[in-house]
Amino acid sequence: MADTPIPLEVRNIKKRFGDTEVLKGLSLTAQKGDVITLIGASGSGKSTFLRCMNLLEQPDEGELVVHGEQILFKETSKGREPADWKQVVRMRAKLSMVFQGFNLWAHMTLLENVIEAPVHVLGKPKKEAIAHARELLERVGLSARADAYPAQMSGGQQQRGAIARALAMDPEVMLFDEPTSALDPELVGDVLKVMRDLAAEGRTMIVVTHEMAFARDVSSQVIYLHEGRVEEAGAPADVLENPRSERLKQFLAPKH
């Protein structure tokens, strides 16, 4: 254990928006190669939980350990804040995120999007970054669109491009925030296929999703959240095939 630090450990995260507590003490440990899927109804806090992991949302309580490095917080008059933003920047570079709305930078071509953070955040030489980016675009099936702007691509292409952008950081953990929810049904398959390939090659991934087939086939662990708490967690065979709680049974029941 000591030689390879755990990619991501999250302990007892609590978060409130005004008077409502949306996360009521959530923990999670992502070992190398784990694929953890977070499922739950909308409003269950699964996206907020994911966004707390790279501090896009500031948790009010709890601990984060990224690749063995504990994130430091300080109390201010406005609530808890990271003590050292440089540390946050460093940890974010290790956790790359894929968003529901793709969020590619619109004024850059796809290739420029993919090399942007490696060159300007990690300080990678541009030539090397471009070579790496071309490989990644090839892998997600977008070699031909390297010079296209996001607005010129379909949603599915944009999302696969966003996955290439995330891979270009050589991240410890990839965070997926409902990556297929904004896509037309016929485009979902391509994106899921790329994600399955990533899981198969041993990427550590945390995925918020409504794609139950994906959760069942790919994850090492499924966490079902309800109102900011873990209702059930475990291997997909247990959680998805033999749900214990009435709520999860209902959640999984086919809808007509």
Place this chain on the structure above:
Amino acid sequence: MESLMTWLEARLADNSIFTLQTLEYYGEGLTTTVQLVFLSLVIGLILAVPLAIGRGSKHRWISLPIFFYCYVFRGTPLLVQLYLIYYGVVFVEGIQETWLWVVLEKPFVPALIAFTLNTAAYTTEIFRGAIKSTARGEIEAARAYGMSQGLMLRRIVLPSAFRRALPAYGNEVIFMLHASAIASVVTIMDLTGAARFVYARYYAPFDAFLFVAAIYLCLTFAILYLFRYLEKRLLAHLKPASG
């Protein structure tokens, strides 16, 4: 060159107004106008970038003075601003003893200051709007990929905001060109100044002012063309795929 001049002289031989002499006035006026407009736009643009960023600051002691500056310079006529600076500067205690007086005594620099402050105020507002309308998701992605505030501003927010601001800024450039005509009221021999001079000498309003109007039209056309070219190049990403 030689033959061109003889050709021009022959053309002008039976024309009493557009002599080589008056054309030279127009030529000098053109140079002055272009200098005045170009310099004030460039300096105004350089000032507007930090001002626009500061205008959106959450610290009120940064954003409020900038808001006030923009409000004043957009809320009063440029002519009044020009009068205040050109005529007012004389009354600044002791200014006539300093080296500054050498440049402030003549109207060019006071006009340049007025125009610069005016265009900087408008440009600040244009950029502020463009910065504010940066897609939230793109900012979020920049943060999630480990960009610091400065890097995000330099690589994501400003490049995308400048592109969005381009059409509005093109209008501001044309507006400044035409607003520069008021420089002639403080005795600057710009294009309009030259036209006024020719009109006064020959009492020929149509010849004097239609000619100068035609020159402004040509300049405007050049600006439009330049911005159309820039938009085509820099706003390519907003056009959906052609096929």
